[in-house]
Amino acid sequence: MKILNRLLFSVVLCLFVLPGKTQNQPEFLKYLDDPWVDSTLTHMTLDQKVGQLFIAQVYSKEKLPAGHAIFEKISRYHIGGLIFMQGTPANQLAITNQLQAQSQIPLLVTMDAEWGPGFRLTSAPKYPVQMALGAIQKDSLIYQMGYEVGSQLKRIGVHVNYAPVADVNSNPANPVINYRSFGEEPEKVAHKSWMYAKGLQDAGILAVAKHFPGHGDTETDSHLGLPVIRHDFDRLDHVEMYPFKHLIGQGIGGVMTAHLHVEAYDPESDLPASLSTNMIQNKLIDDLGFNGLVISDAMNMHGVSKQFSDGEATVRALQAGNDMLEIVPNLPVRIAAVKAALKNGQLTEEQLEQKCRKILALKKWLQLDRYTPASPEGLEADYQQAGYELTKxxxxxxxxxxxxxxxxxxxxxxxxxxxxxxxxxxxxxxxxxxxxxxxxxxxxxxxxxxxxxxxxxxxxxxxxxxxxxxxxxxxxxxxxxxxxxxxxxxxxxxxxxxxxxxxxxxxxxxxxxxxxxxxxxxxxxxxxxxxxxxxxxxxxxxxxxxxxxxxxxxxxxxxxxxxxxxxxxxxxxGRLKYSIPEEVGLSSFKLNSKIDSIAELGLKEKAYPGCQVLVAKDGQVIFYKSYGYFTYDKKRAVDQSAIYDWASLTKITGPLPALIKLHGEKKFNLDLPFSFYWPDFRNTDKEKITVREVLAHQGGLTSWIPFYKNALLKNGQLKSSVFRDHPIASFNRRIASSLYLNEHYIEHIYQEIRDSRLLPHRKYTYSDLGFHIFPRIIEDLTGNDYEAYLRDSIYAPLGANTITYNAYKHFPREDIVPTEQDNVFRKELLQGFVHDEGASMLGGVSGNAGLFGSANDLAKIMQMYLQFGYYGGEQLLDSASIREFTRIQYPKNQNRRGLGFDKPFIDNHKNKLDEAYPAVDASPESFGHSGYTGTFTWVDPKNQLLFIFFSNRVYPTRENPKLFKLNIRPAMHQAIYDSLK
CATH class of the missing domain: 3.40.50.1700 (Glycoside hydrolase family 3 C-terminal domain)
Known part of the structure; x- marks a missing residue:
């Protein structure tokens, strides 16, 4: 008899497929005739079969106390499943394992996880609500979300997700669906619902579409009362039920029935759809051909509980075609009602067996015949995968x-x-x-x-x-x-x-x-x-x-x-985006661990009291982190508001963008003699040095001049003709807290450069001298104040408003990272005043040093270079000019430099890490600069990579060489390239 019933059930399933339509059956149905299902069903008692129809509610806020009612529901009433409510992932996993161990037949573990486990559980992944997903154009992302949600649920022993919400929300006043719906366009709701459901089911979780026949056009909350749908058959067919028809055709595994009344199907009564034979058996199963698991909405909701007793509601729901009932108060009463219905013929044993067989087939598909407990090991890390954050x-x-x-x-x-x-x-x-x-x-x-x-x-x-x-x-x-x-x-x-x-x-x-x-x-x-x-x-x-x-x-x-x-x-x-490494194909864990370890090494070895690192890839800032403190007394932690002395990074962020702009405007010629723009060099041994040679450090200029030493008396005291401790008359160039320079002395500095020794060769020798002069040249060419020109032409259009000379004028002292304790010249801790003595003697405004700012604003300039002058919708600098300035100018004599820009060592890729500059894998197209105070920036057009490293390694003294000895900057730079691999 049982074999005959099973064969008849299989035939009936086939008949339910709509003629002329391609209908994918839920995958678990292939196990209806499985030996484990047969054997389990054969040995089940009546109590066990009846118990399989019920899903009991459990909370995982805390561990289950001894004597909790759920233990009796499992041991005495043999419930078929659990629905978990509020709690934590770890507690839920532990409780699931505990309860599964006590159940003779494996429990079906279910959840309302509409937008992920975080819908119910704290500290668990939570994705956007479905209305937000309704707005997106890439539904493949919804599939990805579904697959991830499925994986997350599976990780804690869950088998069924009561999702997606397939309701078409066409009523703005809907109090219960609303933002939980994908929207009010049936076709889009259908497709997006399937993308979510397919993702879940491909991850091994049964998807349950809800709330059939469609809860979207209601103004009553079914938790509180009985909503009524008054639409005609045509409207119901083309709107409310359209997504469910699509999902059934695609092969969704479950459908949840709603506690709402549909007048068209039950005109003579106020019967909820969840209890309606017309709605479930006749429409959902017979007409639409759904053969998967039919689950009622929570049976404690007033949409059903106000009209019917617990026993009557239970029997009616099962008669109507529901396979399982969710959240069932007064379980003993309900089970007694089912047994009574079986005795009096309201329910048949064949119906009971068919429902149980379907439930067991689902459990077989879920591999519960070979149940293994979920492991608590690594759960927190698994739930914090960066890939999940990326999808979200x-x-x-x-x-x-x-x-x-x-x-x-x-x-x-x-x-x-x-x-x-x-x-x-x-x-x-x-x-x-x-x-x-x-x-x-x-x-x-x-x-x-x-x-x-x-x-x-x-x-x-x-x-x-x-x-x-x-x-x-x-x-x-x-x-x-x-x-x-x-x-x-x-x-x-x-x-x-x-x-x-x-x-x-x-x-x-x-x-x-x-x-x-x-x-x-x-x-x-x-x-x-x-x-x-x-x-x-x-x-x-x-x-x-x-x-x-x-x-x-x-x-x-x-x-x-x-x-x-x-x-x-x-x-x-073309503005920088702020994201995570996974968006550009990198691993957050690997990138963080590599950079963290090197940064922490520098802190431990006291190469610097603190540092800051920014990494951008493909126009996206994927790492922006601060370490340590401003000083070794650890009073002020480094954070993203920190303003650093950029030192020689000034060369490529101060005069260079201005010169590139002027070059693009045909106002600045690289191959004219420098003396054409700076007449002081005329009639000297420097007269024929070209601008190109100066910018490439190829002109034979001496490296630097300690200008301040010529302003000292033999006893080391400052000359009163050059310095005063307060501003008066022409002593108006402030170079320290209580030190002012005679403005006329600046011409003496230029004279020193004019008279400086010219090297006897035209080979690479790094020199600051030309860069002291470029601001004056830029003023002559533009007719504008140098600082104002940079601000108006470069920094303000970029939104890089922290970049400035003389930071003490613009920022609270406590936001500026100090550099050196200068005991020789300025006799104070330098904080907001430029570290470089030469730039200081020029009033803090020079082309070789003097700029301050945040790493974030430096990134804007460097990204603009990386995009060959384009940023924020504007072509700020000529792209051809940037390409010219960033190429090696004199490779034949082993000069690696571009025009102002530093470049990798020639044949750098052949070097070992501790012999390379900057990183071994930095491409020949890459460029950047380093700074004496411990700063560094580099961009790589080939790899679309931007790297910024800030530190105040000269605090409290420049005699600290550990930044270089530990190879911090190249090692960190290379670590980023290693992450790319």
Missing amino acids: RLLHEQSLTLLKNEGKLLPLKRLDTLKIAALSIGADHETPFQKMLSRYTTVDVYHLPKNASKEAIQKLMLELNDYNLLISGIHDMRLNVSGNYGLTPVINEVLQALASKPQIVVLFGNPYALNFLPDVEKAAGLLVTYQENQMTQELAAQAIFGAIRVDGRLPVNVNDTFFLNQGITLPKI
């Missing part, structure tokens, strides 16, 4: 949706024309959004509570009057419609008050909230992120500045202004 990052990034962009304001260009205020509404501190905005240019930060007083608003309006661009983030929103998504009248009041100003608004939340923000329509720019977290805030800031592409499309209709599939594409415009 890419999903959030590609979901960003731009709904307004008047006058093509975005992405922001011409930063030199903007004075920006960043306002966070609903936050009381500097937000990740504001911090990331500040990486791109100077922004002033403001905050306003959502319930701010009128006085606070008026005060804010006055403070914002001086800005020509506002970037406003709306924070602390709710994802659901409750309480107008957490919005308050104050927000509209502020938006209305700011309507006359150019404003970009970023909504960190549900786009349906735009219905409650009528004044947001007046903004020039509007960006929606769908959620608020650190990642979405940082990505939104990057989108505003064109570091990432924006291509999201609104997955729902909000109103007549903001509608389905609306979205404006924004291109990338």
Whole structure:
């Protein structure tokens, strides 16, 4: 009889396939006739068979106490599965192993993990909500997410995920689906749902589509009452049920039935679909041909529990076609009701056996016939894989949706024309959004509570009057419609008050909230992120500045202004993006461990008190980390706000970009004599030295001149004709805290250069002397102040506003990393005053040294070079000129130098690491420079690699050679190349 029933069941399954349609059956059904399934079912008692139909609720917030009710449900009532709720991954894994060990038949472990284990568990991966995924254009990423979620669930012993949500959300007032849906376009919801489900099932996790027949157009929460769907058959077929039909055709393994009433299918009663034979057996199974596992939504929800007793609801749900019932209060009552129904014929033994066989086949597919406990070893590391973060990052990034962009304001260009205020509404501190905005240019930060007083608003309006661009983030929103998504009248009041100003608004939340923000329509720019977290805030800031592409499309209709599939594409415009190594194919673990170990070695050996490292690959900053302290007393830790003395990096970031620009404008000729631009060299032995030779350190100029020594008396004291301890008359060039130089002495310095000894050969000899002079030449050629020209032509357009000479004028002393304790010349700890004595004697402004700034702003200049003059949507420097300046000029006499730029040793790749410069694998096309104070930067066009290393190795004395002896900079540089391999 059992064999006959099994054969009839298999025939019925075949008949359920719709004629003329390709129908993929759930993969686990191939095990219906498996020997383990047969044997297990044959030896099961009635109690065990009945128990298999129920899924009991478990929390993993803490370990299970002795006597917990779940133990009896397993040992006495033989439940078929568990559904885990809030807790932690480690606790859940331990409890799962504990309960599986007590169950005679392996338990089916299930979870609501709609956007990953983090949906229920703390410290677990959490992906974007489905509405955000509805906005993205690359559905392959959704498959990747599904596969990762499946792998994460499998890692802790879970077998079933109640996902995806396949509901088509067409009602903005929907209190229960809403942001959990992929949107309101049935075809897109269907395809995205399958991408998620396929990813799960390919990872070995059963996907369960919910909530059949479709919960998207309701205004009642089925947890609290019974929603009603009043659409006709045609609408239901083409909208609500369309995704489920698609998923069934593709082979999804499970479907969850909803506690809602569909009038078209049960017009004579208020029967929930989850209890409706018309809805489940007749429509889902017979008509749509679904043969997989049918699971009810939670049986404790009021959508079903208010109408029916526990026993009646249970029997009706099983009669209707559900295979398993989820979250079942009063389990003994329900089991008794099932047994009674079997006795009185409401349920048949054949039905019970078919359901059990299907459940066991699923368990066989999940390899529970060979169950092995999940291991707790390495769980935390497994859950923190950087690849998971990358998928999450890419999903959030590609979901960003731009709904307004008047006058093509975005992405922001011409930063030199903007004075920006960043306002966070609903936050009381500097937000990740504001911090990331500040990486791109100077922004002033403001905050306003959502319930701010009128006085606070008026005060804010006055403070914002001086800005020509506002970037406003709306924070602390709710994802659901409750309480107008957490919005308050104050927000509209502020938006209305700011309507006359150019404003970009970023909504960190549900786009349906735009219905409650009528004044947001007046903004020039509007960006929606769908959620608020650190990642979405940082990505939104990057989108505003064109570091990432924006291509999201609104997955729902909000109103007549903001509608389905609306979205404006924004291109990338060549600004640095901030990401993680995995996005460019590297390993975070390997890169971090390599750089960390070398940086920590330098700290341990006291090669420097602290350092900072930035690495960018393919235009993306993938490593930006600080180590140690400003000084060895460890009072101030190095962080990203630290301002460093760049030393000789000034050569390639001060005069060089100006000269490249002038060269591209045909105002500066490399092959003219230097004396053409600097008449002081005329009628001297330096008259015929060309500009090219000076820039390539090929002109025979002596390396350096200790200018300050000629300004000392024989006893080592400073000459009063040159220095004073306070500013008076012509003594107005401040070179230390209490030391001022006679401005006329600068001409004496130039005279010393003019009269300096010329070397007898034209070979490579590194020399600072020409670089002392270039600022004056640049002023002559441009007719502008040198510093102002750099600021207006280079730094401001880049948004590199920390770069400056004489840092003491522009930054708090505590933010400037000190260099040397100068006991010979300036008699103080140098902090904000240039370390180099020659640059100091020129008032801190020179071409050889003197610039200060952050690593982040140096990266902008170097990335601009790497992109051959293009950055932020503008061609700031001529590309051909950059190529000329960065090539080796005199290779025949072993001079490796470009024009101003340093280059790798010739045949560098043949050297050992400790003999190479900079890294063995730095390509011949690469270029950069090092600085005496312990700084270094290098870019490699071939590998699209940027490296910055900052340290103050001269603190407290330049006599510390350990940075060089330990080979820190080349070793770290090479470690990056090794990571590329």
